[in-house]
Amino acid sequence: MNIVVCMKQAPDTEAKIKVRDDGSGIEEQGIKYVMNPYDEYGVEEALKLKEKFGGETVVVTMGPKRVIEAMRTALAMGIDKGVHIDDPAFEGSDSLGTARALAAVLKGMEYDLILGGKQAIDGDCAQVLTSVAELLDIPQVNIVTELNVAEDGKSATAHRRIEGGEEVVEVKLPAVMSCEKGLNEPRYASLPGIMKAKKKEIKEVALADSGLNADEVGKAGAKTKITAYLPLAERQPGKKLEGVEPDESAKQLVKYLREEAKVI
Amino acid sequence: MDFSLTDEQKQLQDMARKFANEQMAPKAAEYDESEEFPWPIIEQAYELGILTAGIPQEHGGLGISHVDEVVITEELAWGCAGMGTSIFASQLGLIPITIAGSEEQKKKYLEPLAEKCTLAAFCLTEPGAGSDVAGMSLAVKKKNGGYVLNGTKCFITNGGVAKLYTVFGKSDKEKGARGITAFVLPADTKGVSVGKVEHKLGQRCSNTTEVIFEDAELSEENRLGREGEGFKIAMQTLDASRPMVAAASVGVARRAMEHSIQYAKERKQFGQLIGEFQAVQFMIADMAKGIEAARLLTYQCAWMLDQGMRASRFSSYAKCFAADTAMSVTTDAVQIFGGYGYSREYPVEKLMRDAKLMQIYEGTNQVQRVVIARDLLKD
Numbered sequence: 001m002n003i004v005v006c007m008k009q010a011p012d013t014e015a016k017i018k019v020r021d022d023g024s025g026i027e028e029q030g031i032k033y034v035m036n037p038y039d040e041y042g043v044e045e046a047l048k049l050k051e052k053f054g055g056e057t058v059v060v061t062m063g064p065k066r067v068i069e070a071m072r073t074a075l076a077m078g079i080d081k082g083v084h085i086d087d088p089a090f091e092g093s094d095s096l097g098t099a100r101a102l103a104a105v106l107k108g109m110e111y112d113l114i115l116g117g118k119q120a121i122d123g124d125c126a127q128v129l130t131s132v133a134e135l136l137d138i139p140q141v142n143i144v145t146e147l148n149v150a151e152d153g154k155s156a157t158a159h160r161r162i163e164g165g166e167e168v169v170e171v172k173l174p175a176v177m178s179c180e181k182g183l184n185e186p187r188y189a190s191l192p193g194i195m196k197a198k199k200k201e202i203k204e205v206a207l208a209d210s211g212l213n214a215d216e217v218g219k220a221g222a223k224t225k226i227t228a229y230l231p232l233a234e235r236q237p238g239k240k241l242e243g244v245e246p247d248e249s250a251k252q253l254v255k256y257l258r259e260e261a262k263v264i
Numbered sequence: 265m266d267f268s269l270t271d272e273q274k275q276l277q278d279m280a281r282k283f284a285n286e287q288m289a290p291k292a293a294e295y296d297e298s299e300e301f302p303w304p305i306i307e308q309a310y311e312l313g314i315l316t317a318g319i320p321q322e323h324g325g326l327g328i329s330h331v332d333e334v335v336i337t338e339e340l341a342w343g344c345a346g347m348g349t350s351i352f353a354s355q356l357g358l359i360p361i362t363i364a365g366s367e368e369q370k371k372k373y374l375e376p377l378a379e380k381c382t383l384a385a386f387c388l389t390e391p392g393a394g395s396d397v398a399g400m401s402l403a404v405k406k407k408n409g410g411y412v413l414n415g416t417k418c419f420i421t422n423g424g425v426a427k428l429y430t431v432f433g434k435s436d437k438e439k440g441a442r443g444i445t446a447f448v449l450p451a452d453t454k455g456v457s458v459g460k461v462e463h464k465l466g467q468r469c470s471n472t473t474e475v476i477f478e479d480a481e482l483s484e485e486n487r488l489g490r491e492g493e494g495f496k497i498a499m500q501t502l503d504a505s506r507p508m509v510a511a512a513s514v515g516v517a518r519r520a521m522e523h524s525i526q527y528a529k530e531r532k533q534f535g536q537l538i539g540e541f542q543a544v545q546f547m548i549a550d551m552a553k554g555i556e557a558a559r560l561l562t563y564q565c566a567w568m569l570d571q572g573m574r575a576s577r578f579s580s581y582a583k584c585f586a587a588d589t590a591m592s593v594t595t596d597a598v599q600i601f602g603g604y605g606y607s608r609e610y611p612v613e614k615l616m617r618d619a620k621l622m623q624i625y626e627g628t629n630q631v632q633r634v635v636i637a638r639d640l641l642k643d
Contacts, residue, residue, distance in 0.1 A: 069271070076275060188283055191313030191326055194275045 001055040001153050003046040004109060005079065006102055006116035006129060007039040009063055009070040013121065023228045035070040038117020040186040041179035045147060046115055047078045048184060053153055056080050058109065062090060062101050068202060075197035076189035082202040089207040092219035095123070099131030101217055104210040106136060111174055112153060118143050118178040126178075133176035140176040141169050145183055149173075267563075273335050276328075280339035283312065288343025295469035296346065296614050301425055302469050305347050310381035314340075318355045320362060323370050324378030330504070330566035334511035338559070341515030345618035346469035348515065350383070352508045353421035353470070356626075357384030359501040360430040360446055364489035373428060373448055385426035385451075387417040387475050388498055394419075395631050398441035398495060402433035402477060410484060411435075411447070413477040416459065421625075423473030424458045427451050431475070432494045444494035447486045455480030466617030499576075502627055504569060506579035510562040513586035513622045514555060520590075520597035520615045521551040527601055538600070547596045554593060558586035577639040584632035587622035594619040 011017060012032040020027055035043070046057045059074040061067050062085035071082045085101050093101065106114065114133075119126035126142075133140035145166070146159035153173065160167045161180055189197075207214060215221055239256060241249040257264045269277065288305055295302045309315055318333055319325020328336075333355075341348035361373050376382070393400040402415025413433055417423075429449055436443030449456065459474025489497055525548060528539030538544050561582040568575040594616040598605035605612050623629045 069274075072271070072275060073278070076279075188312055189275065189279050190311070191276065191279070191317050191328070193313075194272060194279060195326060195328075197275070198272055 001049055001053040001112045001149070002110045003049055003055065003057045003113045003115060004106060004111045005039065005042045005046050005057065005059045005074065006114060006132065007043065007059050007061050007070065007074060008036050008120050009033045009061070009067040010036040010120050010122045013037070019229045019231045023230065025229055033066055033070065035073055036117050036120045036122075038119060038121070038179060038181070040117070041181065041183045042115035042117055043074050043077055043079060044184045044186040045179060046113075047187070049113070049149060050078070053149070055112075058083060060102060060105055061085065062093070062098055064091075071202055072197050073189055075200045075202075076193040077187055078193060079200075081200050083205055084202050085205045085210070087205075087207040087210075089214045089218045089220075092222060093217050094222040094224045095125045095127035096131055096223050097217040097221045099128045099135060100212060100221070101210060102128065103132050103135035104212050105205055106132065107211075113149075113156075113173060114138075114176045116176075116178055118180050129176050129178045136176070138174050138176060139171050140178075141171055142178040143180045144177045145180050147177065147183065267560075269335065273332060276332055277335050277339060279312070280314075280336045281342075283308070284339045284343030288340065288347050292344035292347070292469075293611065293614065295344070296466075297468075297608075299463065299468045301471050302344075302347050302350065305344075306350060306383065307381050309340075309351055314351060315354060315381065315383075316377050318362075319358065319374050319377065320370075323362075323374040325374070330507055330569040331563060334507050334562050334566045337508045337511040338515040338518070338562075341512035342519045343515075344469070345512060345516050345615075345621075346467040348512050349421060349467050349470045349621075350425075352505065352512065353386065354383040354426070355508070356501065356505045357386040357422065357426060357428065357430050359504050360386070360488050360497050361448055363500050363504070364446060364493065364497045365448065369448065369485070369488065377428075382428060383422050383426045384428040384430065385420050385422040385475070386501070387420050387423070387429050387431040389417060389419045391416065391418050395628055397432075397498060398444070400432065400434055400444065402431070404433040404435040404445055404447075406435075407481070411445075411482045411487070413447070413455070413480040413482060415477050417475045417477075418459075419462060419472055419625075420475050422471055423475045424461060425471045429456070429475065430488065431477070432498055433477075435491050435494075439492065441495040442492050444498070445491045446488040446494040446497045447482055448488055449480075449482055449486050453480055453482070465620060466614065467621050468617075503576050503579050506583045506626060507562055507566040507569065509622065509626045510558065510565070510579075510582035510586040513583075513590035513619070514559045514562060516615055516619050516622070517551070517555050517558065517586075517590040517593040520594040520612055520619075521548065521555060523612055523615075524548055524551065524597045524600045544600055547600060551593045551596060554589040558582070558589045561585055577636050580627075580632040580635045583626065584629045584636070587619070587629055590619040590622050591616075 012034045015031045018027040050057050057079045058081055059071055059079045060083045061071050068084060083105055085105060090101055116129045130140060141158040141160055143160045144158045145161050149156045155172050158169050241252050287308060316325045317328045321327040337352055340351060390400050405412045429451055431447050432444050434443050435445040455478050457476045459476045462472040528544050531538045565575050565578040565582045568578055597612040598616050601610055601612050604610045
């Protein structure tokens, strides 16, 4: 089975995020970047399927030079090789531009399955894999919590989490699947894996190699525009009603709820 | 001068940090309380290749450098010193084989370790011979072309859980240090048994026991190096492993400092955060600069060993300084936490108990100072 994992780098969940003073984005200096946690489930699933069926696994990532570190982590976990999409023209891409770039690269590859996380923890758009499936004209199953590929590798049954329940979907391969927490337990990169990763190939793809026009990607090709970044409103400390009789407290509470929280 | 880690070293560090944070730290208090040996952690460390990383590649290991090892060891000790010691003491037990073993011995004893999770133990200390290594009395008598060993080793890390021992005994009582011979043997050799288990102040999940030799018969092929070379092998082994102890001290100290910084930003007294009081600030500043200096000394001696340079004095600088730093940092951490620091419900008292051993094992800090002074004062 040939499996491609679409992976991106995102700020560590523990990182302190500061909005730039001009509201144009977040301060990137000093942030620790890691593999998007949901994409880790995609990498792990690809490795499990490779262990079962054999074949080749590839990780595809778009982003500046720093994303190569996350790609090396995927390679250290066991992915066979990587494709790094990087070009000034891709900067400022929205979900659609990103999907176009990924799809352009995928068009030239052999794949039975395309995996990735259900969303990235920074943008939280949850659109890229869906768009990739549309651009490649192949089926998609999202928010997958369980995956069983048929013995002949030509179809799969996936469980997906929906509001208040679970859907079981049968799909012919090739297909795109976005992975949800609980699908698997991502392995640690082992020491031998880290040493082997050094020698694994990461192919660089620029705009010219992708076959796309500059106006289809980056800021130029964006169909959405983020007009401002705002910091989260500071969480106010709670109020405590103490040392008064219960009916006094109740009256005070109602007053607060009405006049301050404005919920009644 | 480039002080930065290579990309690969950063990956090793990230992996070890993740493992320590997700697997070791959450279980540390529980294992410290029960003194149970943390087999699940050791087995995971084996699966990740950590246990055999220092073994040369041609014998099934990864042949990682000393710098790589100290980077990893700092992270593991950050997770839990007891678990970290169990891992690097096993590596200590193997170093005599890599230093002095023949090709056949390396093949026989090192290669199987890649196939199965196996721990080793370094058996040097005796009830009557701690710092005075040459004063050991485990007797090695020649018999039928082989050897018979009689005596007791004590305070042996991994003594009760190792499958492989490297042991040092007196083959010639007249010759002092030059009368010591080194051996490697499976733990289940007839005549070899595990004695009492030590109940320690700290690093409580680390298994520390007596190893008893009663007419244990070994053959020529168990001997490492030549007769009389044992002391030299032991000292070379300790030189090579000292950076790991230093790195472990840095890990424990760093953990204590991180807890202290977090607490100083949360705890309020007299209407303000205690992190705003100079007394607390100065303690934290001293922690940070001590840790940084300890880490640099550790990296330096590891680098020197990787270059093939003679590093005894520098290894001693690192081990002595880092262990003393860990002790003072963890003590200050308990102080910053105040009454809560003294409570077993908070994590810092364990760190202080764990740090104390760093000043004692692998050559006490007094022996380290002797090594340093002798080297500087020699002709």
